[in-house]
Amino acid sequence: MVIKIRPFKEEPLLIHLHMPKTGGTTLKNIITKNYGKRKSVNVYVERRVLKHVLRNLSKKRIDCIQGHMPFGVHQFFDRQARYVTMLRDPVDRVLSEYYFIQSIPTHKLHAEVVKMSLEEYQNNPSTTNLQTHYILGEKFGKSLSEEDLKKAKNNLKNHFLVAGLTERFEESIVLMKEELGWDNINYTKVNVTKNRLTKKEISKDIIVQIEKNNLYDMELYQFAKELFEQKINSLK
Known part of the structure; x- marks a missing residue:
């Protein structure tokens, strides 16, 4: 009898x-719990060595990669991939990051x-439109355009499962559970930021500055909210 070996x-x-500062560490722990520490790899490295690390990981049998990485990681792997992430109101994200650091x-x-000061921090180019930079996966730290947005x-709509x-947050986790079959x-x-001021406690002038400096993030976040509502409404 010939036994066929399935690939x-x-x-x-x-x-x-x-x-950063979107509840991602909590999500990371949930994902690790469902995939196991041996099959879920954390990648928190300097961007200059990220490609080298990803090339090495592409040779290993893993199920999940997590880390502060821009979109495009899938290009290093000769297999199908799907993304998940968390996005946050851009003003709240900047405030949380500032007080956390x-x-x-x-x-x-x-x-x-x-x-x-908060005003100085939010004017730093490395903090502005950070979410758009991550989802775009290109031109990190450089000026963005409407075409980049x-x-x-498109990346968010076509490549992110959730x-x-x-x-x-809770609804987001339930969506991921449904899409990925988590147990x-x-x-x-x-990593909750303590002793931070809320938006209501910050000067309106500074809030307006943060919104202007993160205009692309504001638009991307609004788009993400629309996609999120569509996902929620599609649940039975």
Whole structure:
């Protein structure tokens, strides 16, 4: 009798594009719990060595990659891939990031940011339109255009299985559970910024400045909300 050996069929690679200060660390823990530590790899490295790390990982049998990585990671893997991420109201994200860095002495930017006012920090080009830069995956740290925003929207619509919203975290996790067949979505919130001011406690002038400096993020976030509502409404 001839025994036919079925070829190994890999599941699509899950890529968690961990957007800074959006609840991504909590999401990372949920994903790790469902995929296991041996099959879920965390990639938090300097951008200059990211390609080298991804090339090495492409030779290994893993199910999931998580980290502060821009869109495009899938190009290093010869297999189907799907993305998930969390997006956040751009003003809230900037505020959370600023106060978080100031409150963590071990953070690599703490010594620099602790000397800055909120107004100075939000004017820093490296903090503006960060979510659009991540979803676009190109031109990190450089000026963006309307065409770049259009590309980022297309990436979000066509390549992200779920783009959750921090403000609707539980619904976002339920969506991911439904789409990916997760068993365990119990979680404890981690890396929550403490002793931070809310939007209502910040000068309106500074809020307006943050909105202007993050105009593309504002538009992308609104687009993400529309996609999110469509996903929610499609659930039975």
